[in-house]
Amino acid sequence: MAEDCSISELEAKASRCRGEILRMTHRASAGHPGGSLSETDILVALYATKMRVDPANPKWPDRDRFILSKGHASPGMYAILEEQGFISKEDLKSYRVMGGTCQGHVDMKWTPGVDFSAGSLGMGLSYGIGCALAARFDGSERNAYVMLGDGEIQEGSVWEAAMAAAHHELGNLKVFVDCNRIQNDDFVENQMRMFDIAAKWESFGWAVREIDGHNMQEILDALDWFDGVGNKPAVIVANTVKGKGVSFMENNPAFHGAAPNDEQLGQGLAELGLIQ
């Protein structure tokens, strides 16, 4: 369940998550550290202060849902699930390993606490609508949170969902766009210019708030703002840094889908203050 945490505690938690992201991808010699590091501060704040979930009962029907639509950024998800007690440190070692709890992309059938099997971009928001509608039918106050990437929203199906969520006035649908400005091949700007992302959502009928996705206080304020938007779906457009916290990964498209080597792991952990 949600905890009360100070900013410094949240930041320390985020650093530990970042360390696990590096360790997981290093161990697997594969995976997606960049987009995991960019989403981490939001995941930490959300899970530590807002999510109504129970690690002892991960399938609790009236829990809040969290849908990591950018499902390749799974190390970030696994790190926070381990922090919150859904899975163990040992489970983290199974990332991308045959039979492992932590599949390459997040998978609801494999990992306690994962609410949607993602990995194919552009799907999570629609699924979140289904979860939000179910909550409404149930007369429940529970929320469906969805994390999208800024590259991901190039998928047209996202905008089908954006229209539908506003049409159905799903105030219990709460979305983050992790705008880390980098996608698989290159910077978003070079692949498909997105122009004004906030204005796009606003024109689709959403409540929109832009934040610095690494400023813990701004994140906490935005999470509180979510709760007051009424019957509009709401989106936080979070400006983030791909690879945040590890100097050589920051703003570096090479670390969208590449693991750190031994030396880089050591350097990264040191920069995060996790080793001397």
Add this chain to the structure above:
Amino acid sequence: MSDMAATRDGYGQALLEMAGDEKVVVLEADLGKSTKSVIFRKAHPERTISCGIGEQNMMLIGAGLASSGYKPFASTFAIFTERGFEQVRNGIARPNLAVHICGSHGGTHTGTDGGSAQSIEDLAIYRTLPNMTVMHPSDYLSAMSLTKQCLGLSGPSYMRTARNKTIKLYSDESEITIGKANILRHGDAVAIIACGVLVGESLEAAEALAAEGIEAMVLDMHTLKPLDNEAINRAVDTCGCLVTAEDHSVIGGLGGAVAEYVCANQPVPLEMVGVKDRFGESAQSDEMLEMMGLTSKHIAAAARRAIQRKENN
């Protein structure tokens, strides 16, 4: 009611009759009047979700609802379900969520809308997905019965219905079960395994063959997956040769499914009546069946060929 009715009406009526289960919800993509989910919507608008013209979104809204304990029935034209194929694959079939998809207006029988609207591949593509049940009922009552039985499935399903009326083949007393073929006619010379609108054509073909002294067995294989292997074994044992008949491509559909099974188990001569790797065009339903070689006449000719091959063996 007359002797003619459309399977899509059976689907819509079934939705209405399932409304007592308050977990049943209906998803539409601006074709409720066509797929007949409108029958449910009129009575239960609060449980009918308009997804606009957005099939990809509809499929995954269904997945989210199913994961939360609801029983979603999503319908659009068969051809438009295909636009959401990857959503069905990754969002529904892979996590094994019980979303029930109905694709209406399947096959060339759809008629004058032309080739763009006539899905001839839906059964094939959904059959490839693990966890999916795939059905294509032949008449109003079987469509109704199979739709209601979806509530008993633990995974997802795809059902193709047809736009136009077809002859009623079943009565209220008929036993229709997902995964169990219905033998509509007994015979020992050839077994005609059919689905959908070609079941009626197959019965007509059997009558024509009977006039020549050829007794054909006719099976309604309304469920393509799981395929009723036992029924096929019995047909092979009894008749020694087979014909498949479907308003669908012969690649990957009922013909493909039966061929895969028979070739790997008990090979016998098999003739496939179906769309021969081409697209349709605008024409009346009966003209389309003629153009594509799907009429009772074509089925009877295929039966004679199958018997000839059996005798030549």
